[in-house]
Amino acid sequence: MSSRFDTVVIGGGIVGTAAAYYLAKAGKRVALVEKGRINGEQSSRNWGAVRTQGRDPSEIPMMLDCLKIWRSIETELGENIDWRQQGQMRVIYDDAMRERSESFMPIAREFDLTTRLLSSSEVADLLPHYNAQDCRGALFTATDGNAEPEKVAPAFARAAKRLGATVMEFTAALSIDVWNGVVAGVASEQGRLGCETVVLASGAWTSRLLKPLGIEHPSLWVRGSVGRTGVLPIDMRKLVVWGKCAYRQRPDGRVNIAVAEDGFHDLMLDSFVHGFKFLPLASRNWRNLRFSLGKPMMRDLMGEFADFTTHRTLDPQPDWKGLKRAAGRFAEEYPSAGLVHYERAWAGYIDYMPDELPVIDAVGRPSGLFVAAGLSGHGFGLGPIVGKTIADLIAKGRSDYDLAPFSSQRFNRS
Ligand SMILES: Cc1cc2nc3c(=O)[nH]c(=O)nc-3n(C[C@H](O)[C@H](O)[C@H](O)COP(=O)(O)OP(=O)(O)OC[C@H]3O[C@@H](n4cnc5c(N)ncnc54)[C@H](O)[C@@H]3O)c2cc1C
Known part of the structure; x- marks a missing residue:
C-alpha cells in the first residue's frame, strides 16, 4: 500500500486520536497508525481523573480550556463517555x-x-x-471531574473516521522518512505513507522513534496499577479521591482503586542512559520509589522494545502487593463497603519525563515533525487539548498557549 496524506499521526491513545479528530475537522487528510488496538496502552488503563488540582502552573491555562472540551465532549463526539464534573x-x-x-x-x-x-x-x-x-x-x-478511560480515545477515533480520517490498527510505524531535513513520510507495516507532517503521539515508545533522528526524549517507564472491585454498597458522590489510596466509583457502582503513592520503575536500559536526569525528581519522591530488575530488563537486552511489532500492547503485571495494601486501606476508609476484593486488575506503563511535563512541540529539525508525548501520569485529563494544540500548530501554524515549557529541546540545554 502506498498512499499520500497531509499528516500521519503515530499512536492511537487519547492524544493521537484527539489530534487526528481535530486535524480532520480542520480539513486535513489524516492517517492514524496504531501498532496494536486503538486505546490499548495508557489511555485505557488510567484512573480517569481529569484535574486542574495539583498541576504545574505551566499546564493550567491549557487544562482550564480542556475542561471546556470535557464539558461538551459527549455532544461533540456524539457518544457517552461517562463524563462527571463532581470534583x-x-x-x-x-x-x-x-x-x-x-x-x-x-x-x-x-x-x-x-x-x-x-x-x-x-x-x-x-x-x-x-x-x-x-x-x-x-x-x-x-470543577474537576472524571470520565471512563475505556471510552474516550475510541470515541475520538470514530469521530475522526466520520470526518474522513483513515485509522489503521495493527499498523506499526517503523521509522520516519526525512529528505533534506524535511519530513517526507512514514515507513509503516502497511507500506510507505507519504505526508508533509508527522505527529508522534506514541506515548511510552516515543524515544525509540526519535532516537534514529538524533533527538533525545528522556522518558522512563513507570508502572501504575489499578484494581476494580465488585459493586459496593457505598456512595462516593462521583468524586475522585486521593486518600490513603486513590479511588473513583464508576457509574455501575464498582470502584477503581489505585496504588497511588508508589512509583514502580522496572529498570531497563534507558534507566541507565537517562536515570541521572531524574535524580531531582527521584530525590523529592525517594520514599515512594520502588525499583525492580527482572523480565523487562531481559526483554530490553534482547532488543524486544526496539521493535514496534513485538509488543502490540504493553501489558505489564499489576503490583499485587501494592493493590492488596490499597484494598486494605480502602476498607479502613469505607467500613460499610464490606469485603473489598478485586474483580480484575491491570497495570500500565506511564511515560514519565524528568520534569513531569509533556513535550508539545514542532521539533524544527526535521521540519514537519511534531511531538505530543511524555504526559507523565496526568495526560488523560490534558489529552484532548494536547491533541487540539498539535492540530492547531499544524493547521493554523500557531497555538493559543505558551509552549516554551513543553519544548522538545529543554533537556538538551544543560
Ligand atoms: C495506571 C495509570 C493511571 C493513570 N491515571 C491518570 C489519571 O487519573 N488522570 C490522568 O490525567 N492521567 C492518568 N494517567 C496517565 C494517562 O493515562 C496518560 O498520560 C495518557 O493516557 C497518555 O496518552 P497518550 O495518547 O500520550 O499515550 P498512550 O495512551 O500510551 O498511546 C500511545 C499509543 O501509541 C502507540 N504506538 C507507540 N509506538 C507506535 C508505533 N511505532 N507505531 C504505531 N503506534 C505506536 C501505542 O501502541 C499506544 O497505543 C495514568 C496512567 C496510568 C498507566
Whole structure:
C-alpha cells in the first residue's frame, strides 16, 4: 500500500486520536497508525481523573480550556463517555500533606481555580460513607471531574473516521522518512505513507522513534496499577479521591482503586542512559520509589522494545502487593463497603519525563515533525487539548498557549 496524506499521526491513545479528530475537522487528510488496538496502552488503563488540582502552573491555562472540551465532549463526539464534573479531593492526614496542599493555594488563586481547603467535617459531609477518623481536612476542586478511560480515545477515533480520517490498527510505524531535513513520510507495516507532517503521539515508545533522528526524549517507564472491585454498597458522590489510596466509583457502582503513592520503575536500559536526569525528581519522591530488575530488563537486552511489532500492547503485571495494601486501606476508609476484593486488575506503563511535563512541540529539525508525548501520569485529563494544540500548530501554524515549557529541546540545554 502506498498512499499520500497531509499528516500521519503515530499512536492511537487519547492524544493521537484527539489530534487526528481535530486535524480532520480542520480539513486535513489524516492517517492514524496504531501498532496494536486503538486505546490499548495508557489511555485505557488510567484512573480517569481529569484535574486542574495539583498541576504545574505551566499546564493550567491549557487544562482550564480542556475542561471546556470535557464539558461538551459527549455532544461533540456524539457518544457517552461517562463524563462527571463532581470534583477531585486530596485528603490530608499529616503535616507533610497539609504543607503540600497549602502550597497549591497560591497557584489556585493565581488562576482563579475553584480549589479550596476543606475541614474534616466538610469532607465527611461530601463523602457520607467515609470514615473521617484520621482525616485532617482536604484539598478540593469542585470543577474537576472524571470520565471512563475505556471510552474516550475510541470515541475520538470514530469521530475522526466520520470526518474522513483513515485509522489503521495493527499498523506499526517503523521509522520516519526525512529528505533534506524535511519530513517526507512514514515507513509503516502497511507500506510507505507519504505526508508533509508527522505527529508522534506514541506515548511510552516515543524515544525509540526519535532516537534514529538524533533527538533525545528522556522518558522512563513507570508502572501504575489499578484494581476494580465488585459493586459496593457505598456512595462516593462521583468524586475522585486521593486518600490513603486513590479511588473513583464508576457509574455501575464498582470502584477503581489505585496504588497511588508508589512509583514502580522496572529498570531497563534507558534507566541507565537517562536515570541521572531524574535524580531531582527521584530525590523529592525517594520514599515512594520502588525499583525492580527482572523480565523487562531481559526483554530490553534482547532488543524486544526496539521493535514496534513485538509488543502490540504493553501489558505489564499489576503490583499485587501494592493493590492488596490499597484494598486494605480502602476498607479502613469505607467500613460499610464490606469485603473489598478485586474483580480484575491491570497495570500500565506511564511515560514519565524528568520534569513531569509533556513535550508539545514542532521539533524544527526535521521540519514537519511534531511531538505530543511524555504526559507523565496526568495526560488523560490534558489529552484532548494536547491533541487540539498539535492540530492547531499544524493547521493554523500557531497555538493559543505558551509552549516554551513543553519544548522538545529543554533537556538538551544543560
Ligand atoms: C495506571 C495509570 C493511571 C493513570 N491515571 C491518570 C489519571 O487519573 N488522570 C490522568 O490525567 N492521567 C492518568 N494517567 C496517565 C494517562 O493515562 C496518560 O498520560 C495518557 O493516557 C497518555 O496518552 P497518550 O495518547 O500520550 O499515550 P498512550 O495512551 O500510551 O498511546 C500511545 C499509543 O501509541 C502507540 N504506538 C507507540 N509506538 C507506535 C508505533 N511505532 N507505531 C504505531 N503506534 C505506536 C501505542 O501502541 C499506544 O497505543 C495514568 C496512567 C496510568 C498507566
